[in-house]
Amino acid sequence: MHDIILKIIGELKGAWRFRWQAMAVAWILCVGGWLTVYALPDAYESNATVYVDTNSALQPLLNQLTVSADVVRQADQMTQALQSRPQLERLANESGLAIRAETPKELEWLIAGMAKKVSIAPNSRLGKNMYEIGFVDKDPLMAQKVVTILLNLFVEDSLGANRQGSEQAQEFLRKQLDELGNELTLVETKLADFKK
Secondary structure, eight states, X not given: OHHHHHHHHHHHHHHHHTHHXXXXXXXXXXXXXXXXHHHSOOOEEEEEEEEOOOOOTXXXXXXXXSOOOOHHHHHHHHHHHHTSHHHHHHHHHHHTGGGGOOSHHHHHHHHHHHHHHOEEEEOTTTOTTEEEEEEEESSHHHHHHHHHHHHHHHHHHHHHHHHHHHHHHHHHHHHHHXXXXXXXXXXXXXXXXXXX
16 A cells, blocks of 8 residues: 555656646647637527327317328428428528528538438427427527428428318218218108108
8 A cells, every 4th residue: 555655656746847748738738629619610509399289179079980190100291391302492592591502503502401400300308299390500590590480381281281181071071971961861761651
């Protein structure tokens, strides 16, 4: 034990002799690190969390009559559609990102870069059916604007799918009512014939 303490003291005395060289190296590393951090471009990330309601008002009514739609699969399809090239072009035009590109080739690079910067993914740590929409940009206001537009597109697509599903459900219920009305009329005529 005494040997270990003597060895540690010897190492500390050796380090004390080279303290100025160690300080110079530390300062050079610090200044180099600060310059590197200063040279990095700023990146601002904006996020929004969306709850996708999978419970429909008509679900209890249609439970026995139809095959239920997989809402999670529909939400995944919507996220893929939002990250498609036409939607990214629309997003670039609506948000003003397209102004940054001066040539068609730069616009291609911008849209390819947007595909990497846009994130739409389920966020299971916040709960079931929670989706997180995010975007990273060097301008904080632009990042927020892009996420707002993405959120609006997500809601519009969701409402469009809900309207289409509601219209299909209404059409199905109308057909069922017509069929049951025809059957009821047929049974009533048979009953009237029987009574005669």
